[in-house]
Amino acid sequence: MKPKTKILLVDDDMDFLEMHKAVLKNHGYDVLTASSGHEGLEKVRAEMPDLIILDLMMEKYDSGFSFSKEIKTDPLFKKIPILMVTAVAEATGYRFSLKEDGYWMKTDDLLDKPVMPDVLLNRVEKLLTERKE
Amino acid sequence: MKTEARILVVDDEQGIREGCKRALSPEGYVVDGAEDGKIGLQKVKKNAYDLLLVDLMMPGISGLELIEKIHLIDPEVILIVITGYATIETAVEAMKRGAYDYLPKPFSPEALTAVVKRGLEKRTLRQEAKKLYEERDQRLLELVNERSRIRTIISCMADGVLVANMEGRLVLWNAASVKMLKSRGFDVAGEPLEYYIDNQSMVDAIKEVLSAGDENFLMISREIEVETDPKTVLMANIAPIRGEMRSILGAVSVLRDITKLKEIDKIKSQFVSMVAHELRAPLAAIKGWLEIVITGEGDGDAEQQKQWLQRASDRSDSLLALVNDLLEINRMEAGKIAQKIEPVQLTDLIKKIVDFLKPEAGKKEITVEVKLPENLPLIQADQRDMEKLFTNLITNAIKYNTENGSVTIEGKVEASFVCYRVKDTGIGISPENLTHIFDDFYRADDDRIKKITGTGLGLTIAKKIVNSHHGHIEVESKVEQGSNFSVYFPF
Numbered sequence: 001m002k003p004k005t006k007i008l009l010v011d012d013d014m015d016f017l018e019m020h021k022a023v024l025k026n027h028g029y030d031v032l033t034a035s036s037g038h039e040g041l042e043k044v045r046a047e048m049p050d051l052i053i054l055d056l057m058m059e060k061y062d063s064g065f066s067f068s069k070e071i072k073t074d075p076l077f078k079k080i081p082i083l084m085v086t087a088v089a090e091a092t093g094y095r096f097s098l099k100e101d102g103y104w105m106k107t108d109d110l111l112d113k114p115v116m117p118d119v120l121l122n123r124v125e126k127l128l129t130e131r132k133e
Numbered sequence: 134m135k136t137e138a139r140i141l142v143v144d145d146e147q148g149i150r151e152g153c154k155r156a157l158s159p160e161g162y163v164v165d166g167a168e169d170g171k172i173g174l175q176k177v178k179k180n181a182y183d184l185l186l187v188d189l190m191m192p193g194i195s196g197l198e199l200i201e202k203i204h205l206i207d208p209e210v211i212l213i214v215i216t217g218y219a220t221i222e223t224a225v226e227a228m229k230r231g232a233y234d235y236l237p238k239p240f241s242p243e244a245l246t247a248v249v250k251r252g253l254e255k256r257t258l259r260q261e262a263k264k265l266y267e268e269r270d271q272r273l274l275e276l277v278n279e280r281s282r283i284r285t286i287i288s289c290m291a292d293g294v295l296v297a298n299m300e301g302r303l304v305l306w307n308a309a310s311v312k313m314l315k316s317r318g319f320d321v322a323g324e325p326l327e328y329y330i331d332n333q334s335m336v337d338a339i340k341e342v343l344s345a346g347d348e349n350f351l352m353i354s355r356e357i358e359v360e361t362d363p364k365t366v367l368m369a370n371i372a373p374i375r376g377e378m379r380s381i382l383g384a385v386s387v388l389r390d391i392t393k394l395k396e397i398d399k400i401k402s403q404f405v406s407m408v409a410h411e412l413r414a415p416l417a418a419i420k421g422w423l424e425i426v427i428t429g430e431g432d433g434d435a436e437q438q439k440q441w442l443q444r445a446s447d448r449s450d451s452l453l454a455l456v457n458d459l460l461e462i463n464r465m466e467a468g469k470i471a472q473k474i475e476p477v478q479l480t481d482l483i484k485k486i487v488d489f490l491k492p493e494a495g496k497k498e499i500t501v502e503v504k505l506p507e508n509l510p511l512i513q514a515d516q517r518d519m520e521k522l523f524t525n526l527i528t529n530a531i532k533y534n535t536e537n538g539s540v541t542i543e544g545k546v547e548a549s550f551v552c553y554r555v556k557d558t559g560i561g562i563s564p565e566n567l568t569h570i571f572d573d574f575y576r577a578d579d580d581r582i583k584k585i586t587g588t589g590l591g592l593t594i595a596k597k598i599v600n601s602h603h604g605h606i607e608v609e610s611k612v613e614q615g616s617n618f619s620v621y622f623p624f
C-alpha cells in the first residue's frame with residue numbers, strides 16, 4: 001500500500017485548522033497541524049509534508065511571509081508547494097502578487113477564506129499533480 | 134443741474150452792493166452783501182461762496198488783509214477786487230495775495246458780469262482740477278496699499294508660497310516656505326532655485342512646470358518629503374503663471390504641511406485593515422463550518438456535525454462581542470455627549486457584577502472575593518461605563534485564571550484618588566506583552582491563551598473609560614503568578 005499524501009496545515013485560528021483538517025481527512029489525506037509558524041517549521045523538518053496550507057496573517061503579521069521564505073529558500077523543502085490562505089485579501093485593498101520578488105512572497109497558490117471544501121480539494125489536487133510532473 | 138453760484142459783495146457803499154445785486158441776480162446768481170470786512174468774514178465762515186467781490190478801501194479791516202483772511206478760511210473761493218483808486222501797484226499787490234481779478238470803479242454792469250462769469254469759470258476749472266488731483270492721489274495711495282497688502286497677506290500665510298521666474302530663479306517667497314523647506318534663508322532674490330532649496334524633488338517639480346511649454350497647461354500636485362526628525366510631508370501645488378499670448382512667465386508653488394494628515398491616514402488604513410481582518414476571519418470560520426456540514430465534505434456522524442455547528446455558533450458569539458466592543462469604542466470616542474455623569478456607588482455595582490459572573494468562575498472552581506472597605510467615597514462617573522469597565526477587568530481575571538484560582542477585588546483611598554484593584558492568581562502577562570496589552574486588538578502572542586476567546590479590545594475599552602473619567606489604570610503582572618489591575622479615580 002502506497003503511503004498517504006501528507007498535508008501540513010499552519011494557522012493560528014483553531015477553527016480553520018480543524019475544519020480544513022476535517023475536509024482533507026475525509027478525502028483520505030494524512031493531515032498534520034501547527035498553530036504557529038515556529039511549530040510549522042518543526043513539523044516540516046520532522047515530517048516532510050507533500051503540501052503546506054499556510055495562513056498568511058498569523059499573530060505577528062509577517063509570520064506567514066517569513067514562514068514561506070524559510071521554506072522556499074531551503075533547498076530541502078523548496079519543492080513543497082505552499083497554498084496560501086487568507087481572510088484579508090482584496091476586500092481590504094491588499095493585493096498579493098504571486099510573482100513579486102524572488103522568494104519571500106513566493107507561494108504556489110492563494111485562496112481567500114472562507115475556502116469552500118470543493119475549492120480546497122480542487123486546488124490541493126492540482127498542486128499535488130503539478131508537483132509530480 | 135449745476136447749483137446757482139453764490140456771490141458775496143463786501144463793500145461799505147450800499148450803492149455798490151445794491152448795484153451788484155441788481156446786475157448779477159438776473160444772471161441767475163444768488164447775491165449777498167456785507168458792509169465791512171468783519172461782517173464779510175463772518176459770512177464767509179458761515180456760508181459757502183463761490184466768488185467774492187471785495188472793495189479794497191473800507192473802514193476797519195483793509196481789503197488786502199481781508200483777502201488773506203478769507204483765503205485762510207476758504208482757499209478755493211474766487212476773489213475779485215473792486216476799488217475806486219485803481220493803481221497798478223494795488224492791483225499787483227492784491228493779485229499777489231491771491232485775488233483772481235481786478236475791477237476798477239466805476240464799472241458798468243456788463244463789465245461786472247463779464248468779470249464774474251470769467252471768475253466762476255475759473256472756479257469750475259479749479260474744482261475739476263482739484264478733483265482730478267485728489268483722484269490721482271487716491272489711486273496712488275490705493276496702489277501702494279495694494280502692494281503692501283499683498284505682501285502682508287503672502288507673508289502671513291500659513292501655507293508656503295514660492296514664485297520662480299522663467300529662468301528658474303526665485304523672485305517671491307514667504308517665511309512659511311523657508312520654514313517648511315528648511316531652507317538656508319532667502320536673503321536675496323533672483324538666485325537659481327537650487328541656491329535656496331536643498332530638496333531636489335521640489336526643484337524638479339517647479340522646473341517641470343516651467344518647461345511644460347506655452348501650449349500645455351501643466352499643474353503639479355506632489356507630496357514632498359523633507360528630511361526632518363520626524364519626517365515632514367508637504368503637499369506642493371505648482372501652477373504656471375501665464376502672461377499675454379499664454380506664454381509662461383514663471384511658476385507659483387503653494388506648500389502645505391500634510392504630515393498630520395498623512396499620519397491620520399495611515400492610522401485609518403491600519404485600523405480598517407485590522408478591523409477587516411478581525412471581522413472577516415470569524416465570519417469566514419462560521420461560513421467554513423456551515424459549509425462543511427451542508428456539503429457533507431467533512432463526513433462525520435450526527436454528533437460530529439452538531440459539534441461543528443456549535444463551533445460556528447461559538448464563533449458568531451465572539452463576532453457579536455467584537456462588534457459590540459467596536460460600537461462601545463465608537464460611543465466613547467463620540468465623547469462626553471454620550472456620558473451621563475452622576476455620583477456612583479462602585480461597591481454595590483462591583484458586587485452585582487461579581488454575582489453575575491460567579492457561574493462563569495464556578496466552571497473553573499475559581500473563588501471571587503470582594504474585599505471593599507465600608508464608606509469608600511462615591512465617584513462622579515457614568516454608571517454604564519463603570520459596569521463595562523469592571524465587567525471587563527473581572528471577566529479577564531476569571532478567563533485568564535487557573536483552575537481553583539482566586540480573584541480579589543480591593544479598594545482604598547490614596548491621596549485624592551480612590552483606587553480599585555482587581556487581583557488574580559492567573560497565568561500572568563510576560564513583560565514584552567505587558568507593554569502592548571492596552572493596544573487595539575492586541576492579544577498576547579502566547580500559546581497559553583490560544584483557546585481563550587477575546588476580542589482584543591477589552592482593555593482598550595477599559596483604558597478609554599478610565600481616561601475619560603480623568604483617572605488612570607495600572608497593571609502589574611508576573612508570569613504564572615497573576616496580574617493586578619488598579620484603576621484610580623479622583624473624588
